[in-house]
Amino acid sequence: MSTSSAPTRSAIVIGGGIAGLSAAFDLHRAGWRVDIHEAAGLWGGKVQSSPVGDRLVDAGPDTFLARATAGYQMCQDLGLEGELTSPVAPVPAYIARAGRLYPLPTGSMLGVPTDLDALANNGLISAEGVERAKVDLSADATPLVDGDISIGALCRARLGDEITDWLVDPLIGGINASDIDLLSLRAGAPILAAAYDLGPSLVKSLGEMMPSTGPTLGSAKPAQPVFYGLPGGIARIVDGIIAALTAGGAGLHLNSPIASLADAMARADAVVVATPTAAAAHLLEPVSPSAAAELAAIPYSSVAQAVVEIPRSGVERELDASGIMFPRGEGRLITACTWLSSKWAHYHRPDSVLLRLSSGRYGDERNAALTDDELVDALLADLRSVEAVTAEPIARRVKRWTPAFPQYAPGHLARVERILGAVAADAPALRLVGAAYRGIGVPACIDDGRSAAASLVDALG
Template sequence: MDAGPDAFLARVPWATDLCRRLGLGDELVSPARGRAFVWSRGRLRPLPEDLVLGVPTALWPLARSGIVPIPGLVRAGLDLVLPADAPGGDEAIGSLVTRRLGRTVSERLVDPLLGGIYAGDADRLSASMAAPQLVAVARRHRSLILGLRAHRREHPPDPTQPVFHTLPAGLGRLVDRLAAAVEGVDLRLGTRVEAVASDGPGCRLTLDGQAPLGADAVVLATPAHVSSRLLAGAAPAAAGGLAGIEHASVVLVTLAIDAGALPGPLDGSGYLVPRGEGLLHTACSWASSKWAHLAEPGRVLLRVSAGRLGDDRPLRLDEDELLDRLLGELRLVMGLSGEPSAVRVNRWVDAFPQYPPGHLDRVAGIEARVREAIPGVELAGAAYRGIGVPACIRQGEEAAARVLARLEPAPAR
């Protein structure tokens, strides 16, 4: 079972295309069940089906779901009559949704759904990065609900197209296949780069335990906090900008449990926990009902996430205490009884870069400082222009294309 990302968006092309180019197209699968829930007001409640990026496009399905209490529903309805109030410029997604539909919708739907992708906080997450479609609708229409409804009519979702793909052998297969496919390349896996410096028109890499390496260009696809250290000598201003990109940490606990330990079969892909519910875990993916390849009679597999921006409690707990707390919460939410038959704990420290309002401008500034100080270096990865696996693949391809465009006229070194 994957210990990190376990799926990627299928509605953007880059990851699916790369799988196909590597001959993995036939192995791609989609979730068996899509129905997701929210733990809200003491119960697991199904997410309304008409949500667009966490925002409801009608009030009745939201009322029926019970996720939002009546005062919150009334406040959400005000969106239909409130005057236009778009502030212009980049704002937090939490602020956009709050000013139109109120705090409760933002806290109980948008923060867990959109903020959750970043292990972040909707009040500190750039709307134009996390939900550009929502921003476009909010600028064109006075009411977000009516605007999203119109957007849906113009761009109806295609129910035959999957939202997510994965590889049953694990997403590591994509990396392994890619590594095997790059023939004629001096590929040094497991080699740590310690510094990147300018060297004439190119660069010089200091490696851990190996001779330094000259390069015409470098695509720096390490996490931003690592890239910051690598560039500290050659591009201190850029390194400072990179160090300023905040990251959140998450603990992912994978559990195998006996199906008899649950009150009934799990019909759905899992649930999210809004911040205000006061639980340690933020989400639980019902992996063995979400993915057919993980289903086995009598056994249930769960992926429980804990920790997010501003909440490092799970990271500080030792394994026994963490497990104790999480099992207690699963008893409350899912009616779990007994103990798991297998447990795996993965701590993802500083793994989720944050995109506060103004993030793209900040990234453009960092890139300009890198270009100025050490022109052979390109940046790519989750900290810059998209956090998901497809967006990281796109950024890697774009960085490689920029390098090639720059090097093509010159002879190889």
Template sequence: MNDFLIVGAGISGLTLAWSLRRRGASVKLLEAGPHAGGKIRSYRQDGYLLDAGPNSLLDRGEGLRDLIDGLGLGARVVEANPHAQRRYVCRGGRVLALPASPMAFLRTPLFSLPAKLRLLTEPWRSSATQDESVASFVRRRLGREFLDWAVDPFVSGVYAGDPERLSVRAATGRIHALEAEAGSLFLGALRRARQGRASGPVPRGRLISFHEGIGELTAALAAALGDAIATGRPVTALRRTDRHWVAETAAGTECGSTLILATPAAMSAELLEPFDHGLAEHLRAIEYPGVVSLGLGFAREQVQHPLDGFGLLIPSREGRRTLGALFSSSLFPGRAPDGRVLLTAFIGGARNPAAPSLDDSDLIETVVEDLRPLLGLTGSPVFSALNRWASAIPQYTIGHLERVAEIDRGFAALPDIHAAANWRGGIAVGDCVNNALALGERLLPEATGEAA
């Protein structure tokens, strides 16, 4: 029997299994799909290197770097082009760079003069006494224009979500913390700067990938775990005996003293329904809108925009269905053949749930026509590849932290069971890695030696 039985071989499950094995524990990791890695997958097609899900990693010198070093991937890391710090947003059909300095902010046409002057009153805005939406928070503290032309596209780009529904405490906790600490975003940032902490709400670090895409990370984890992983083994039911958990699969049963569910909330709900209906209902309340990722290749002369940045975000007020596009071949080397460029566009999300049901040709046509006037596209793409995610990103809607607290109470009432997934603690790959490593440390605080 295994010390630990983990269901779900996405980045959370893989990292946790790797951490526990390094501490000398016996682990079995069950994955329903044919490959480990979850939504992280990189592949080459017609000379293009594509990431089907997440496209980059933010290395802040925390657990992610330890994981990379532990896997011996340091030499495989590639840093993003320095121009990747430039982010573009469109307003009124114009593509404008988000200001990156005080002088650029004063000069930018992205915000009106009254909107800029309103920021001077931010330290005197009242603080909220309860959870509120990201949209409500930003309107109250910074004004409508900053919601429409900065925060709304940011939320669409990160969560594929609706700022009117996302919780400011759960989805943008770093921003909310500034108000909670100092009653003001600006005063909170100044206080942190004086204390030597990160001064802004946006995390700092190196934007990185690997020579063959971020799928190298999950592939290396899978290789390190070897036969501890069983793919193509969906768990159909769970049982609890006096001393261990049993997972039922079509190929037989697997047992473990401790069970970890590293699965999306809906799958965890299905498995836990026989044990606690209320717990399952709280898990089902976490929404996952669908998103389609489109890799579009063009000849360089087909694109007028210099593509000198991270990408383009499209605010919802622009009336386009496309959420935005990454300038993938500008971000990292080797993403497109010579003389070609690769854009990675996204469509769907909480505000456009019908988009993932469109057929491939309609999706490509919609995205190209949305981007054509913004990036100066001519003709049709010379390459295209689509990746559909029916349930893409968990939405941290208002009440999410309370919902997670109820889920935690439900897990605590069951013996020897834990959760490791991006429906809690942050949706970014780095957050998942940090949370999984921290859970491994809590489960086995003292390493017992390197596993064979």
């Protein structure tokens, strides 16, 4: 990765999460002198692995979408593509309702059913709820406001509250720890937005789209991978980037928060700000005040997760899926239980199971009041409402993410355009990248970082 001639351009990257590292990786490959400053003592931001018992387990993302190719592409560039694996669990997930578990209805995409007969047979949604969804088949197009609407408002209008609360919210809201009544259709669920545009019926449009969109989140077991994981953790992508940058002589600065953007801009030809929005807003305030004000208005949810290893004999049911989603309507602290050792072959052991218990969503911060031990106990108690877990954990790890997920409100894409437009006018050699802008997932953040690097190389050479 090292360059043969002396670098002619220099960049400072502020934030060593996956977006900032991806930008640094490509700027460095383009022959630039790159310095990355990370406030924390670890690289990767949300992309981390840490021990649970005697093994490393993903602490943030454990997977990324295959359809968004930037993740695979980065693995290829790092020589990791041969090690990518896919979930092995045969059924995507169960949904908990009133003490019972229901498999995700077949033919649903992001929780929106495309087969109302299959939905009726599934039992999760009442006969009245299924009947209500038929309104979608004939209703006029649902009006938008300035081209966007909340996912909740759209789904409630077309499919009714029951499907929205017990299917769409756990799937789409669950991914980003969001409240779908406050989440942008265009930014939060682009596939649903495409169905709306094809519309007016979401059920029919998604049914038509299903064969052409490739593997889909929330459908029955597809032929191609929907998700990838990496034995040893997704953080191996971070390790790979850091190894390449180290070998090439980039400046890698941990425990090195940047306090002044103007100083950073004076020291390099270009600067990439790759922090969550509170830090980005603070940095931008003196340089681009209108961008800073818009950034500060993007809210975040926080999550806390416990990973527990339990003796196999202490879990009575067969763990034959990737886990359980607990819709908001259940009123529980737990939002999901991922059966990590069923989902991934690399976490499988014959004598124990590995479970990830999640809590926290936008508007629910109850976990913040609990100690780590109280959190594990409360999450296990919630899990026991649907699954007999008779043994105590033999290993455990609690990880709290504050902030965790930026929340894309309706109009988010227009807001991002305004932010980026203001920055382009105020500081042409500055780029903003990361989960707050054009996508929350790992591939979107990689793509954002790499696109920023390409645009700087285009602009400055």
